[in-house]
Amino acid sequence: GENVEQHPSTLSVQEGDSAVIKCTYSDSASNYFPWYKQELGKRPQLIIDIRSNVGEKKDQRIAVTLNKTAKHFSLHITETQPEDSAVYFCAASRRMNSGYSTLTFGKGTMLLVSP
Amino acid sequence: IAGITQAPTSQILAAGRRMTLRCTQDMRHNAMYWYRQDLGLGLRLIHYSNTAGTTGKGEVPDGYSVSRANTDDFPLTLASAVPSQTSVYFCASSAQENTEAFFGQGTRLTVV
DSSP, rough: OOOOEEOOOOEEEEETOOOOEEESOOOOTTOOEEHHHHHHHHEEEEEEEEEOOOOOOEEEEEEEEEEETTTTEEHHHHHHSGGGGGEEEEEEEEOOOOOOEEEEEEEEEEEEOOO | OOSSEEESSSSEOOOOOOOEEEEEESSOOOEEEEEEOOOEEEEEEEEEEEEETTTEOSOTTTTEEOOOOOOSOEEESSOOOOOOOOEEEEEEEEESSSSSOOOOOOEEEEEE
8 A cells, every 4th residue: 555754753944944845655656646734723724736747836935846756745835934834744645445546644744933 | 514514523432432423514525534633643544435325444444434325424433432542533525536635623532
């Protein structure tokens, strides 16, 4: 089955700095890679996703890059703000025995942005 | 209702008791999922359903069962709760595979 490793587990940055979170996956058949943000006590929410036919995707201060050959993908947040403080989860698609694809999540990265 | 709703929001349960966590969505999504979230372990898939009438096992299905009688509802049952099932449980739905998953607000379950 799919295995998703996420690093670092915690990341502290100063406001205005950039933050990078990295994930690796094991299943070369994975083709969908979303990132979720979970604020304290709240539900996870999708912030950006990328599919295997694209190498990079940007949405304002957030970008995701995908290297299919190396089986890793990364989340980049520029000009960080205190409201970016949260736990971030990467995920990769996984084909189940039924033929349906579900998501396997990384263990999460707690990002703390200090003013 | 707008989106996906779970009930209860929290529960303390005696070991050995049976418990059903409820999940309802009004987005007419085909797929629904149950995850458990434990500190340091991320979100782990318990069971899923890609359409009404069908269910499948995820990474950690033991001790849990689900049903999908209709599109909107996807209850999760713990037949005989054990302390290791203490966790935060999230229900989620998506229109189809490999599309955005929308999460419920979570159920915090403590088994004592």
